[in-house]
Amino acid sequence: MAEQEAKPVSPTESPILAVIDIGTNSIRMSIGQVLADGSVEVLERLQRAVHLGQDAFRFGRLERVTIRAAISILREFKRRIDFYGARRVWTAATSALREARNADVFVDRVLMSTGLEVDILDPTEQGRLTVLAVREALKNDMSLMGRQTLITEVGGGSTMLTFLKNGQITASQGLGLGSIRLQEMLEPAGRNWMQTSEFIRREIESILSPLESLMPLRSVKTFLTLGADARFAAEQIGTPLPNPSFRKISRARFRRFLEKLKNFSPEQLAQQYDLPYTEAETLVPALLIYQELLDATSAKEWIVSSVSMRDGLLVELSRRSSGRQEQAFRQEAVQSALALAEKYKVNLDHAQRVAACAVRLFDALTTEHGLSERHRLLLEIAALLHEIGMFVSARAYHKHSLYLILNSEIFGLSREEVQIVAHTARYHRRGTPKPTHVEYMSLSRENRLAVNKLAALLRLAKAMDLEETRQIEQMRIRLQDDTLTIEVPGLSEESLKTQSIGLGTDFFEDVYGLKIRWTGGL
DSSP states (O other): OOEEEOSOOOTTSOOEEEEEEEOSSEEEEEEEEEOTTSOEEEEEEEEEEOOHHHHHHHHSSOOHHHHHHHHHHHHHHHHHHHHHTOSEEEEEEOHHHHHOTTHHHHHHHHHHHHOOOEEEOOHHHHHHHHHHHHHHHHTTOGGGSOSEEEEEEEOSSOEEEEEEETTEEEEEEEESOOHHHHHHHHHHHOOOHHHHHHHHHHHHHHHHGGGTTTOOGGGOOEEEEESHHHHHHHHHHOEEOSSTTEEEEEHHHHHHHHHHHTTSOHHHHHHHHTOOHHHHHHHHHHHHHHHHHHHTSOOSEEEEESOOHHHHHHHHHHHHHTTOOOHHHHHHHHHHHHHHHHHTTOOHHHHHHHHHHHHHHHHHTHHHHOOOHHHHHHHHHHHHHTTGGGGTOSTTHHHHHHHHHHTSOOTTOOHHHHHHHHHHHHTTSSSOOOTTOHHHHTSOHHHHHHHHHHHHHHHHHHHHOOSOHHHHHHOEEEEETTEEEEEETTOOHHHHHHHHHTOOOHHHHHHHOOEEEEEEOO
């Protein structure tokens, strides 16, 4: 996360935080103050229109005039940040910058002109922050959530879907469908809403059909959405709920409302509902996407939240600035990995034993590897997924594991982190990393070093292959001088001899410079 420190603040003051969302149609900022209970009170919201998405989706790059306009807005926002004396700032961008070929030029220009570091969010991170905002608005009352819930937000360039089971995130997926993108497609063909609806339906089916086991839409009973277009519909025809941050709309009422809006031109919508023309122009395309997604579920009504991803950014920034770690995030990342492992028919008992053993080794060698808690999570996920390549073929399955993980989304992990997980799983057996391995060499030097350290631990945990959870719990690991002693009480000398034969320690010893001594307990 490209999070920045601002000017120092007295310890007695409540921290001021600022988040900026660089979207497809506009740039928005929220400035908030962290209260004594850890919640965030929003002090000011700002929004300025700039059409980054039109450039990115039409030309594949941002035009110079658009970049200048965006930088002008960000300079204005930076002056407000300085006025408030915000302690931390998070500037995030979504689909428009993800797709612009010259996004790096834009990011560099912003840094030089304003001092703001732009963090281009992966779809999974965007989905996680959206869910975080919803949970904060629910204030721990999860009764609004069903057993299986779909949270979705239609943006200008993409649509984010996050699937929750019993309140826990199991899958997140971005669709290449957005209101601006659809608007671009509609302009040359004219507004044939029937054909547009059919196109949306086909796109949703083609993308989500392979993900049915991870995201079974027909089982969804709770359909919850965010976004300006959804909020507009809720304000016009929604019914208030006890929680003021949410409203509901029946299926039938929404369908009638959308049919009415289809009869208006963008100019008429802008005049009738007092909307900016840019919002009126993309309103119906966005609502069509919501309708098709709603129809794909079994939900009887549509629940709309007034919160936005910026609220999630503020909550996350507040937690990180206070040093608090969200345990729920780790659990959900692991749950997402388990769902992926289940999809590819992994032996979960074995995978979880290897993962438990790997993290025990990680914790025992903290002073040796110098890696972070985040790397500990990546090791655990790599251990859970190291055998998914068996789904393709038992032959050279570690290479298939690399491919499958690289082409999957694991909730809450960035693409860079997914690459670390994939390569850690790839090197859990057979050959070790070599300069001739192109994908490995494409990683940064820092990440290659992390992969080596994590893969060595995973290889050791896999080779040990303890068959009982009790053995892992009782395992003792001691580090003295240049020797790592691993003691498993209850194992016989014969068992230890058998396991030692298959224990591939060369890679571990090369990476850590430690000898392994394997003993049984009393």
